[in-house]
Amino acid sequence: MGNYNQIAGQNIERISALSDGIFAVTMTLLVIDLHAPANELIHDNAALISALRDILPQVVVFFMSFITLGIFWVGQQTQLNNLASSDRDLTWLHLLFLVFVALVPFSTDLMGGFIEYRLALLIYWGNILLLGTALFLTWRYAMTKDLVKPELSPVLEAGIERRIIIAQSLYAFGAALCVFNTYYSLGFIVLVQINYVFAPRFFGLNKL
Amino acid sequence: MGNYNQIAGQNIERISALSDGIFAVTMTLLVIDLHAPANELIHDNAALISALRDILPQVVVFFMSFITLGIFWVGQQTQLNNLASSDRDLTWLHLLFLVFVALVPFSTDLMGGFIEYRLALLIYWGNILLLGTALFLTWRYAMTKDLVKPELSPVLEAGIERRIIIAQSLYAFGAALCVFNTYYSLGFIVLVQINYVFAPRFFGLNKL
Amino acid sequence: MGNYNQIAGQNIERISALSDGIFAVTMTLLVIDLHAPANELIHDNAALISALRDILPQVVVFFMSFITLGIFWVGQQTQLNNLASSDRDLTWLHLLFLVFVALVPFSTDLMGGFIEYRLALLIYWGNILLLGTALFLTWRYAMTKDLVKPELSPVLEAGIERRIIIAQSLYAFGAALCVFNTYYSLGFIVLVQINYVFAPRFFGLNKL
Amino acid sequence: MGNYNQIAGQNIERISALSDGIFAVTMTLLVIDLHAPANELIHDNAALISALRDILPQVVVFFMSFITLGIFWVGQQTQLNNLASSDRDLTWLHLLFLVFVALVPFSTDLMGGFIEYRLALLIYWGNILLLGTALFLTWRYAMTKDLVKPELSPVLEAGIERRIIIAQSLYAFGAALCVFNTYYSLGFIVLVQINYVFAPRFFGLNKL
Numbered sequence: 001m002g003n004y005n006q007i008a009g010q011n012i013e014r015i016s017a018l019s020d021g022i023f024a025v026t027m028t029l030l031v032i033d034l035h036a037p038a039n040e041l042i043h044d045n046a047a048l049i050s051a052l053r054d055i056l057p058q059v060v061v062f063f064m065s066f067i068t069l070g071i072f073w074v075g076q077q078t079q080l081n082n083l084a085s086s087d088r089d090l091t092w093l094h095l096l097f098l099v100f101v102a103l104v105p106f107s108t109d110l111m112g113g114f115i116e117y118r119l120a121l122l123i124y125w126g127n128i129l130l131l132g133t134a135l136f137l138t139w140r141y142a143m144t145k146d147l148v149k150p151e152l153s154p155v156l157e158a159g160i161e162r163r164i165i166i167a168q169s170l171y172a173f174g175a176a177l178c179v180f181n182t183y184y185s186l187g188f189i190v191l192v193q194i195n196y197v198f199a200p201r202f203f204g205l206n207k208l
Numbered sequence: 209m210g211n212y213n214q215i216a217g218q219n220i221e222r223i224s225a226l227s228d229g230i231f232a233v234t235m236t237l238l239v240i241d242l243h244a245p246a247n248e249l250i251h252d253n254a255a256l257i258s259a260l261r262d263i264l265p266q267v268v269v270f271f272m273s274f275i276t277l278g279i280f281w282v283g284q285q286t287q288l289n290n291l292a293s294s295d296r297d298l299t300w301l302h303l304l305f306l307v308f309v310a311l312v313p314f315s316t317d318l319m320g321g322f323i324e325y326r327l328a329l330l331i332y333w334g335n336i337l338l339l340g341t342a343l344f345l346t347w348r349y350a351m352t353k354d355l356v357k358p359e360l361s362p363v364l365e366a367g368i369e370r371r372i373i374i375a376q377s378l379y380a381f382g383a384a385l386c387v388f389n390t391y392y393s394l395g396f397i398v399l400v401q402i403n404y405v406f407a408p409r410f411f412g413l414n415k416l
Numbered sequence: 417m418g419n420y421n422q423i424a425g426q427n428i429e430r431i432s433a434l435s436d437g438i439f440a441v442t443m444t445l446l447v448i449d450l451h452a453p454a455n456e457l458i459h460d461n462a463a464l465i466s467a468l469r470d471i472l473p474q475v476v477v478f479f480m481s482f483i484t485l486g487i488f489w490v491g492q493q494t495q496l497n498n499l500a501s502s503d504r505d506l507t508w509l510h511l512l513f514l515v516f517v518a519l520v521p522f523s524t525d526l527m528g529g530f531i532e533y534r535l536a537l538l539i540y541w542g543n544i545l546l547l548g549t550a551l552f553l554t555w556r557y558a559m560t561k562d563l564v565k566p567e568l569s570p571v572l573e574a575g576i577e578r579r580i581i582i583a584q585s586l587y588a589f590g591a592a593l594c595v596f597n598t599y600y601s602l603g604f605i606v607l608v609q610i611n612y613v614f615a616p617r618f619f620g621l622n623k624l
Numbered sequence: 625m626g627n628y629n630q631i632a633g634q635n636i637e638r639i640s641a642l643s644d645g646i647f648a649v650t651m652t653l654l655v656i657d658l659h660a661p662a663n664e665l666i667h668d669n670a671a672l673i674s675a676l677r678d679i680l681p682q683v684v685v686f687f688m689s690f691i692t693l694g695i696f697w698v699g700q701q702t703q704l705n706n707l708a709s710s711d712r713d714l715t716w717l718h719l720l721f722l723v724f725v726a727l728v729p730f731s732t733d734l735m736g737g738f739i740e741y742r743l744a745l746l747i748y749w750g751n752i753l754l755l756g757t758a759l760f761l762t763w764r765y766a767m768t769k770d771l772v773k774p775e776l777s778p779v780l781e782a783g784i785e786r787r788i789i790i791a792q793s794l795y796a797f798g799a800a801l802c803v804f805n806t807y808y809s810l811g812f813i814v815l816v817q818i819n820y821v822f823a824p825r826f827f828g829l830n831k832l
Contacts (some may be wrong), residue, residue: 014228014285016638024645026216028653028726029236036733048743067727070719074712077638088282092405102274103238109244119256140507193209197716222432229440229648237444296490300613303486310444310482317452327464346430430640430701437648445652445831504698511694518690525660537670577750 012086015094016077022098025033029105030062030069033112049111058112064186065108067193071167072101079139079160084149093141097134103127121182125175125189132168136161165195220294223302224285230306231281231407237313238270238277243367266320272394273316275401280309280339287347287368292357300384305342311335329390331396333383340376344369375404429501431510432493438514439489445521446478446485449528474528480602481524483609487583488517488547495555495576500565509557514552519543537598541591541605548584552577583612639718640701644700646722647697653729654686654693658734682736688810689732691817695791696725696755703763703784708773718764721758727751745806749813750800756792760785791820 037051076097083090107127114120139160142148148157174188245259284305291298315335322328347368350356356365382396451468499506523543530536532544555576558564564573590604660674700721707714731751738744763784766772772781798812 011285011289013290014224017225017228017641018232019282020638020641021229021437021440021645022236024642025233025236025441025649027722027728028646028649029240031726031730032653032656034730036730036737039737042738045318045743046743048738053303063723066719066723070716073642073719074715077635081635081638085339089220092278095274095281099271099274102239102244104240105236106242106244113244113247114250114256115257117253119253144762173671219493219497222436222497225433225436226440226489229645230444231438232645233441233444233649237448240448251603300486303482303489306443307479307482310447311450313444314447314450314452321452321455322464324456325461325464327468348486427701430644430705433641433644434648434697437645438652441642441649441652445656448656497823507698508694511690511697515687515690518655519658521652522655522658524659529660529663530666530672531671533669535669535676 012083015086015091016080019073019076019080019094019098019101023069026101026104027066027069030065031111033105034058034062034148039052057115060178061108061112061185063117064193065104065111067190067197068131069104069126071193071196072097072135075135075160076138079135079142080192081145082149082152083142083206085147087145087147087172090138090145090147093134093138097131097138100127100130100134100205103130115186116182118178118182121178122175125171125185128171129168132164132171135166137188139164167192220288220291223294223299224288227281227284227288227302227306227309230309231277234309234312235274235277238273238316241313241317242266242270250401265323268394269316269320269323272398272401273312273319275398275405276336277309278314278338279401279404280343283343283368283372287343287350290357290360291350291355293355295353295355298346298349298355299352301342301346305339305346308335308338308342311338324390326386326390329393330383330384333393336379337346337376340372340379343394344372347372375400428496428499431502431507432496435489435492435496435510435514435517438517439485442517442520443485445615446481446524449521449525450474450478473531476602477524477528477531480606480609481520481527483549483606483613484544485517485520487609487612488513488551491551491576491580492554495551495558498565498568499558499563500550501563503561505561506554506557506561506563509550509554513547513554516546516550519546531602532598533592534598537594537601538591541587541601542586545584548580548587552580555580583608636704636707639710639715640704643697643700643704643718643722645726646725649691650725650728651690651693654689654732657729657733657828658682658686668822681739684810685732685736685739688814688817689728689735691727691814691821692752693725693757695817695820696759699759699788700762703759703766706773707766707771709770709771711769714762714765714769714771717758717762721755721762722756723753724751728755739810740806742802742806745802745809746799749809752795753792756788757796760788763788791816 014197034055037048037055042048042051076094104127110120111124143157171189174185174192177184177188181185242263245256245263250256280285280301280369284302318328319332330335351365379397382393382400385392385396450471453464453471458464458467492510520543522541526536527540559573586608587605590601590608593600593604629792658679661672661679666672668676731748734744735748754759765780794816795813798809798816801808801812
């Protein structure tokens with residue numbers, strides 16, 4: 001049978017290469033919104049310091065988004081490293097994940113510009129939720145279709161899923177804190193991220 | 209004979225790497241036109257919501273173009289995965305394909321900004337047509353020059369060509385709908401794309 | 417001896433990957449200067465057509481620069497494919513080449529904006545000259561240091577050099593035509609490029 | 625045990641690919657701030673020459689930053705080439721390094737726009753210092769955890785560290801020269817960079 005779909009999207013290396021490319025561009029594009037102040041408006045050191053202080057929220061959000069992308073990059077590459085093969089549908093699920101990666105500079109820009117607006121925070125969190133959901137689906141699909149390397153223990157297989165769910169629960173709790181104040185939300189999200197970067201060693205999460 | 213052209217452009221891996229890079233940058237550049245509203249102009253939630261609603265057409269076109277690029281990326285990588293070797297002319301045909309890939313952010317930007325203009329829609333469709341034509345030529349050339357892996361069945365070989373032709377016919381029909389209204393065209397094109405993403409399962413197209 | 421320089425820059429694959437990345441970004445960045453017209457200024461089809469006609473020189477220069485980059489990408493990858501190993505100095509010569517690649521969007525932008533100015537044309541040509549010179553040096557150095565694959569015949573080795581010299585002579589002649597008119601220069605350069613893309617088949621250049 | 629962290633971030637190839645991507649984008653983004661002058665403002669050759677002379681400091685800073693990135697790219701790839709394996713924490717240390725790479729276009733833009741301001745110079749130097757520190761940490765960590773290839777001699781292992789410390793000392797001295805004048809600092813930093821590019825042959829530094 002001449003079914004095109006049997007031969008499309010089988011190459012894990014190409015998904016990895018495209019993903020690395022999209023992550024690289026996205027991580028660097030975050031900086032584009034960190035514009036140096038226009039130099040016609042600045043005539044002394046004090047003015048430059050004050051102009052730089054104005055972009056401080058954007059710098060903070062830049063670091064937060066870089067870490068967000070780093071966490072999801074590590075998560076995706078852990079999945080890809082443990083795949084024995086791919087198929088067309090899994091490729092498309094990874095492309096779904098990548099479309100949400102590509103949106104991060106937009107939601108970061110929005111968050112940095114409107115740091116006290118709940119709407120901006122909820123859109124930012126929505127982006128993280130979509131990233132987590134897509135990554136959950138790629139793994140669930142890979143397990144269902146037996147695309148995972150046979151040597152991976154079932155405990156580790158389940159661990160990848162559980163980890164996404166716990167992280168997303170923490171992010172959701174953080175987003176909910178915006179009922180009080182968007183800064184509480186951001187602070188909590190940053191704490192969750194730091195915890196994940198330093199490997200889940202705090203809060204007894206390293207067993208997850 | 210010291211013929212340079214015998215040794216140029218033989219490396220399929222390098223074409224893949226350049227292509228993945230160009231697709232990655234292009235897919236991410238689409239977002240650049242999704243500017244967060246300028247925060248000096250916005251003073252409350254209602255203003256932010258209305259500013260975000262204004263960029264909604266651009267968000268829709270962003271997703272459409274991301275899917276377009278995804279479809280062509282899967283199409284090109286299916287070809288490259290099934291090549292036994294390359295030569296200089298095939299490399300240049302792929303570069304021709306890539307120049308049209310690089311144009312997608314421009315035609316997307318035009319489409320998003322002028323969503324009711326037939327001219328913008330026709331330029332957008334023209335871009336898709338050029339992508340399809342170039343991809344058709346790369347495959348036709350590879351088959352003619354026996355660059356395709358010998359284990360690929362003739363049925364599958366022909367399937368790759370037929371698939372491009374059918375997709376392009378559907379896109380052309382969609383573009384023609386702009387006689388009535390550009391929204392009909394966009395709606396139809398999105399339907400065609402969704403069909404391809406979910407593997408041609410609907411409309412009985414999965415046998416193609 | 418603990419000499420760091422013995423172990424730095426030996427990896428040809430990494431040079432290839434960085435080069436593919438820089439070419440991919442550069443080729444796509446060319447489009448960034450193709451801005452869709454601002455939609456507040458346009459109220460009917462005629463205005464859109466006329467706005468698009470205004471950016472036509474930029475579209476032409478975009479294609480020309482894409483082909484320029486394509487030619488140099490093929491040239492560099494032909495060299496890299498034929499290297500047996502690399503060293504630190506060769507890595508830096510390739511980085512020198514890449515800095516001139518990264519400048520192409522700037523000189524393209526200048527050329528597109530000032531298409532009738534000799535100065536813009538001479539800067540554009542200067543960029544091509546620097547690209548050719550750097551590529552000549554990388555190959556000369558690789559031959560001198562015996563980094564080229566032993567199976568490459570001396571005739572082909574010399575062919576790579578001669579090809580760069582002839583191409584650069586043609587470009588220089590094209591640039592000189594700006595004494596009369598910058599359009600003559602651009603036309604001639606485009607002809608030279610087309611000749612190289614379609615493999616040097618015309619003008620009897622295919623023996624070079 | 626189902627510990628996710630045992631299987632995350634083990635793939636050196638993926639770190640290399642992401643790094644090459646980020647370096648490629650960053651190196652090319654530097655040029656984005658080299659805007660061609662707006663052509664409505666320019667009506668003759670003299671005006672174009674003078675407009676180009678105005679962006680000369682930015683061109684100089686562009687080259688300086690490209691070389692900075694080149695030096696750190698060579699430094700990181702030398703480390704990655706000599707790793708036998710990676711782990712999650714090393715991956716995160718490389719991501720820390722990459723966040724400072726992504727910041728280079730911002731600090732370059734600032735330096736180019738405010739070339740006589742000590743604050744801009746100190747931020748630029750701070751970026752170099754953070755790059756050096758992160759690269760020092762990745763290597764120190766790799767040595768501590770025995771992730772380095774066993775065939776690498778201890779002398780070379782130590783050489784990589786010593787080299788970073790000496791370079792950073794020279795950069796710090798250069799930055800300190802801004803007590804007198806930022807141009808002295810920039811001049812000295814460029815000299816240090818040229819020395820590193822041409823392999824430390826001058827000043828007897830090639831033994832380091």
